[in-house]
Ligand SMILES: Cc1cc2nc3c(=O)[nH]c(=O)nc-3n(C[C@H](O)[C@H](O)[C@H](O)COP(=O)(O)O)c2cc1C
């Protein structure tokens with residue numbers, strides 16, 4: 001998979017040499033949960049039908065950090081992790097557009113013309129609630145028209161669990177409640193966080209989010225043994241298994257250990 005950070009210079013470069021035709025899936029895709037995986041699966045089917053490469057367009061940083069100035073945004077995975085997952089899902093080209101005020105101010109038509117048509121998009125795939133363009137007024141029902149009918153579209157229907165749309169926000173709220181098992185079910189794999197040892201405790205690496213304070217059963221990548229950790233703060237984790245530990249850990253969160261009720 002090729003990754004291209006599509007800054008203005010790159011976009012002008014693509015413009016100059018005519019991009020290869022592609023099928024493109026669009027969205028931020030934080031966590032690559034099972035709703036996202038379905039969008040990418042359907043996009044891959046459309047790409048294979050047309051014998052075209054599958055491209056993804058994502059953004060960075062998260063639009064809310066720019067539009068709502070939310071500086072401590074609780075990301076579920078860093079860009080590097082997203083790249084690995086995209087590649088394993090059969091994505092050929094991964095475009096990351098720097099999300100800034102100028103980009104957010106593009107009209108829906110300008111976005112479709114200057115980005116999608118420029119990048120050779122023939123068919124666009126996104127969820128039923130994908131929005132684009134200034135104030136988020138562009139949506140899948142008008143994308144074909146915004147392209148002058150040069151792009152066809154697939155709008156993916158809502159995938160739900162417990163009556164709620166499966167979403168990155170839903171997973172973030174599970175983490176806030178300590179429901180790491182539900183978060184993992186929505187992701188279709190165990191929720192994973194990378195940690196770095198500083199002294200006797202571990203600190204979360206950038207662009208990961210720890211679950212709520214408390215004790216959890218976890219295992220480490222490449223080691224099926226069960227361990228216990230205690231989340232001490234938004235950033236700090238204590239390892240409770242005693243032995244000497246590596247400098248870095250990649251842990252999978254299995255379940256919260258509920259505090260036993262005190263019987264007096
Ligand atoms: C060119 C462009 C401009 C956007 N401008 C706005 C905006 O002004 N206000 C807004 O709330 N969202 C805006 N969005 C963000 C979208 O609402 C959405 O969050 C983003 O495209 C990621 O899509 P997803 O959240 O469906 O994955 C814009 C998106 C694009 C692609």
Ligand SMILES: Nc1ncnc2c1ncn2[C@@H]1O[C@H](COP(=O)(O)OP(=O)(O)OP(=O)(O)O)[C@@H](O)[C@H]1O
Nearest residue numbers: 027028029035126127129130158159166167168169
């Ligand atoms: N449950 C879902 N069913 C169908 N499509 C989905 C679902 N969740 C996300 N998508 C689509 O996947 C793409 C990426 O979505 P996006 O990054 O907005 O995820 P999200 O999980 O809805 O995030 P957030 O909770 O932050 O809004 C978009 O095209 C979106 O419409």
